[in-house]
Amino acid sequence: MELAAQRSFEWCEGWGMASGSHARVLRPRGLDELRECLAAARDEGASFALRGGGCSYGDANTTSRGVVLDLSRWNARLDFDTRSGVAEVDPGVTVRQLWQSILPRGHWPAVVSGTMFPTLAGAAAMNIHGKNAWRVGPIGDSILEFDLVDAAGELRTCTRTTHPDLFHAAIAGAGSLGVFTRLRLSTKRVHSGELLVRAKRTANLAETMEWMESRLGTADYLVAWIDCFKDGEASGRGVIHEGRHLRPDEEADPERSLSVARQELPARIAGVFPKSEVWRFLRLVNNDAGMRFVNAAKHLAGEIEERQGWYRQSHAAFAFLLDYVPNWKWAYGRSELRGLVQHQLFVPKERAKEVFLAVLERDRRAGHASYLGVVKRHRADAFWLTHGLDGWSLALDYKVEPARRVELMAHLDGNTRLVLEAGGRLYLAKDSVMGVEDARRMWGGELLARFGALKRELDPRGLFQSDQHRRVFGADFAALS
Ligand SMILES: Cc1cc2nc3c(=O)[nH]c(=O)nc-3n(C[C@H](O)[C@H](O)[C@H](O)COP(=O)(O)OP(=O)(O)OC[C@H]3O[C@@H](n4cnc5c(N)ncnc54)[C@H](O)[C@@H]3O)c2cc1C
Structure with missing residues (x-):
């Protein structure tokens, strides 16, 4: 295989569409083909950005300087x-x-x-x-x-x-x-294809976090949507969804309930709108005034849902709510320099509320209120370059517009400072702004040096490098030495 002979270029972008580049794309489907690709890259001095489903929002799966090695078709087993x-x-x-x-x-x-x-x-x-x-x-x-x-x-x-x-x-x-x-x-x-789910509407971030904290011992799943436009006492108001697995005695017909057909998300919303067209409606409200309206409606709907008490929902509908509306991201605009970036902030539990409120306030003042805010609770883990910690995350979607794009990135860099100063972390799958100094601060020089030693052992010539690697670890992975 000759990489240089691979003349077809494809547009590869991060899921948020706000960054990407043209690249040659190779798609090995097995070990032999992979080894052929690696040998060709070694011979020709090329580098590879690995890519799976392309669902990371930023530049983790793209490269402006090399070849994209797309592993998504290696999926038979x-x-x-x-x-x-x-x-x-x-x-x-x-x-x-x-x-x-x-x-x-x-x-x-x-x-x-x-x-x-x-x-x-x-x-x-x-x-x-x-x-x-x-x-x-x-x-x-x-x-x-x-x-x-x-x-x-x-x-x-x-x-x-x-x-x-x-x-x-x-x-x-x-x-x-x-x-x-x-x-x-x-x-x-699992004993059923459904979960027991209930909603809880909250007045502000403090109530959102306190209520979630009170459910940590018994819930199986917890997630909160928050309204990022509301300020003052109502900052961080939202709707929490709690899910619990069913016990065997709570499912009368497990075979039917566990079938894939019972999980399919309906093709129409409210039985009327074909969901494939919903992004067009979302585009009409994809502005500050529209999102204020949508948020108010969601908060009100949360009250109605809360009154309903516990109800049953399929695993797929609960887990993959965002897949319910195909291509919803197109509402953010599909042309050059548009799209969305997501910034997910992880902060230790002692400082999370204070930092999240400061970020929400800072966003509103700068005219960058997020169109979607999601709060989750996390625990620490043993992985080296982890984003996990004993604390909370706030994931924020920001609309990217050509005229304010550079200013938005500088603004998010400011939010990064607030998170890192509180001992927090960022998540590479949702990152577009982190730099080398941020990586050092997040993971510490000693851990990065250990990671660098492994990198030099497994990949001494820097074959595996995405745009994000160069941004976060420095050219030639200098930050890892
Ligand atoms: C709508 C939406 C909702 C999301 N919700 C969540 C969420 O709730 N929680 C969460 O944690 N994430 C979430 N994500 C992010 C997503 O789960 C991650 O970005 C995930 O890594 C994407 O996997 P992918 O296969 O698309 O990989 P890509 O985005 O293509 O690549 C991700 C990374 O994996 C590397 N990679 C790919 N294949 C291989 C391989 N074979 N070997 C080694 N490295 C490889 C790439 O180099 C890259 O660094 C969400 C994303 C979207 C779009």
């Missing part, structure tokens, strides 16, 4: 052992393929993101978390074993005990140490 609940998958198998395969057998992935389209290798590389993060940790905590292929094409099988450093560095390592080519992960036994 999905083995599942019903007795142990352990799945063994190719790197390009998606969260969607996994849940659709295992749910009829009474299991659900231990951790899923708010969308079902990430590949499991991409999910491991970012160490994704779900609405149960405080309870079960990130996806890395359910991974038992993986194969990782380094720049020389050598395969290492890693577990917590065989290669403990590499295990904890490659998960959350953002694809900088090598290519995941196989993953084994445990899943959760």
